[in-house]
């Protein structure tokens with residue numbers, strides 16, 4: 493079967509096609525025929541050879557988003573059958589309950605080969621059956637960005653209709669954050685560097701769009717839009733470089749969801765984290781800063797149910813074929829997209 497390996501990343505991307513033996517499921521495992529996968533910001537980091545302190549072997553198969561069908565089930569693989577249409581969380585051990593940092597040791601595409609492959613061995617316990625109404629390409633858009641935004645807005649944020657949700661950028665996490673906020677009846681302010689993108693985001697449901705490039709003091713615009721109050725739930729999908737702005741744009745008792753972990757701007761050198769001069773706002777406004785790490789299987793099940801009940805579709809900018817993976821990576825780095833890039837596999 494065919495896979496892509498990250499290859500020799502010493503001079504940038506070294507992604508190359510490779511052949512592997514057809515996988516055989518062990519006890520409690522199944523084999524997913526991958527139908528679709530997707531590229532996320534962290535995948536570019538992994539393809540450049542590391543994730544945090546983890547150095548990637550050059551044979552690592554990247555990409556963590558996934559949707560496919562089961563073509564083999566091993567002994568003890570309960571509740572799953574050949575033919576089932578499925579998806580799963582890349583931190584597959586987080587089934588329910590509280591997150592444990594040790595769960596990051598089992599991470600598809602980082603510590604285990606990922607889904608840029610025709611077939612992948614998967615733990616049956618982690619699988620979630622897909623409803624008929626959700627196609628493979630749509631389902632493969634959900635796992636990393638959709639679930640992360642769900643955790644931030646619905647679970648950790650506990651957004652309600654009276655809240656204002658601020659979500660940074662027009663990337664995949666941000667657009668899902670907007671969709672979950674609107675699903676709950678909250679008001680949503682979204683930011684972008686492009687007025688064109690903001691017009692599209694408003695057509696997709698955002699109440700207000702703020703151009704962070706045209707107005708570097710965009711937190712002041714957020715305050716103005718909220719009658720001086722600020723946002724109650726803030727999705728910082730960029731990282732520490734936007735923490736100061738979030739501290740300024742937050743309402744009293746606001747909750748800042750710290751999500752951005754990998755570079756989201758690809759044509760500039762990585763920025764040094766700035767000194768936090770606005771930190772007194774943390775106390776003055778009684779704020780909460782909360783780290784978000786994707787979400788559990790149980791949250792993912794809830795997300796899929798909510799999509800079906802509310803007829804919410806993921807915002808997919810472009811679908812690329814398997815053979816066009818290099819073009820997909822290039823497009824991801826261009827910063828032109830809104831929402832998600834998906835790869836059709838088989």
Ligand SMILES: NC(=O)c1ccc[n+]([C@@H]2O[C@H](COP(=O)([O-])OP(=O)(O)OC[C@H]3O[C@@H](n4cnc5c(N)ncnc54)[C@H](OP(=O)(O)O)[C@@H]3O)[C@@H](O)[C@H]2O)c1
Nearest residue numbers: 533640661662663664665684685752753754756784785786
């Ligand atoms: N914590 C977790 O569990 C978790 C899970 C998933 C992703 N993440 C992280 O979340 C971040 C976003 O991921 P993604 O998949 O949504 O990325 P993405 O799809 O590549 O989105 C990137 C977008 O960020 C926007 N952006 C860049 N600089 C900005 C700034 N200064 N202010 C506001 N927006 C800015 C740009 O929007 P415009 O083009 O509109 O300007 C860009 O399109 C990444 O760091 C990723 O690693 C974390």
